[in-house]
Amino acid sequence: MKIQGDGVGLYVEEDGKGTPILFIHEFGGTWSSWEPQMRYFARRYRCITYAARGYPPSDVPETPDAYSQDLAVSDAIAVLNGLGIEKAHIVGLSMGGFTALHLGLRHADRCLSLTIAGAGYGCEPGREEFFRNVSLTVADNFEKLGAKDFARIYGSGASRVQFQNKDPRGWAEFVARLATHSTTGAALTMRGVQARRPSFYELEAELKEMKVPSLIMNGDEDDHCLQPGFYLKRILPAAGLAVLPKTGHTLNLEEPQLFNTILGEFLAQVDAGCWGVRDPRARPDQVMKTLDTDQI
Structure with a gap:
């Protein structure tokens, strides 16, 4: 089905019954990248996934101002509204993880929880300009080479080779799917969303006040997401952190069983009301307690 988001048609699929989960994909993926999670969690949740604007079969706007982090958030809300969903667990990977976090900041009343996986590129202090320049180069390469020819190059990045080594067939499917992306949509998404979104560190004051139950997930070989992940763990009041060993960026596909297990435990704790803010x-600064302050 298609749902209208700010004049842009968004392709949506759903399955299952129960508490809703909204899955938001990464730049290198699309709605179908969540298939291992849709199959697993639809047994006991209402699972929704959609293709972001610029990703067929969703519409592909051809103007740069039709792509931004703000519009990505608006599209996610449009999907919830179009399905009549008041609140949902939000699960995002990479680009989708940024959208999940911004949903928590701007629409906390619509979020039962946030899972922010593989998110952090461009956030490390001192590396923001480097990331923007690389993002613009990637956009140029999509236009020059086309998605079909650039997919294997992009899919062989430093945080993707872990997936390739563990699961060559799964990685080949990932690259084949990437090769079908819209060249225009990929380039404009990279320029409008990836290269312009704010760093987590710029949002510190807001993040400290955001108490939506949150799970941060990163691979230990996804180098440029690790430090931003640690930062979110320290700043967000109700955050937990899971680091998957010997794992890169494509967490949900590279380690689907482990990803589903960790996510499932998190959702169960949130649904039971057992995932609160950090104990003060x-x-x-008090690693080992030396005074019985409760008696003072």
């Missing part, structure tokens, strides 16, 4: 006694 867990102060980093």
Whole structure:
């Protein structure tokens, strides 16, 4: 089905019954990248996934101003509204993880929880300009070479080879799917969303006040997401952190069983009301307690 988001048709699929989960894909993926999660969680949740604007079969606007982080957030809300969903668990990977976080900041009342996986590129202090320049180069390459020819190059990045080594067939499917992306949509998404979104560190004051239950997930070989992930763990009041060993960027496809297990435990705790804010006694300056302050 298609749902209208700010004049742009968004392709949506759903399955299952129960509490809703909205899955938001990464730049290198699309709605079908969540298939291992849709199959697993649809047994007991209402699972929704959609193709972002610029990703067929969603519409592909051809103007740069039709792509931004703000519009990505608006599109996610449009999907929830179009399906009549008041609140949902939000699960995002990479580009989708940024959207999940911004949903928590701007629409906390619509979020049962946030899973922010593989998110952080461009956030490391001192590396913002480097990331923007690389993003613009990627956009240029999509236009010059086309998605079909550039897919294997992009899919062989430093945080994708882990997937290739563990699961060559799964990686080949990932690259084949990437090769079908819209050249225009990929380039404009990279320029309008990836290269212009704010760093987590710029949002610190807002993040400290955001109490939506949150799970941060990163691969330990996804180098440029690790430090931003640690930062979110320290700043977000109700955040937990999971680091998957010997794992790169494409978490949900590279380690689907482990990803589903960790996510499932998180959702169960949130649904039971057992995932709260960090205990104020867990102060980093008091690793070993020396005074019985409760008696003072």
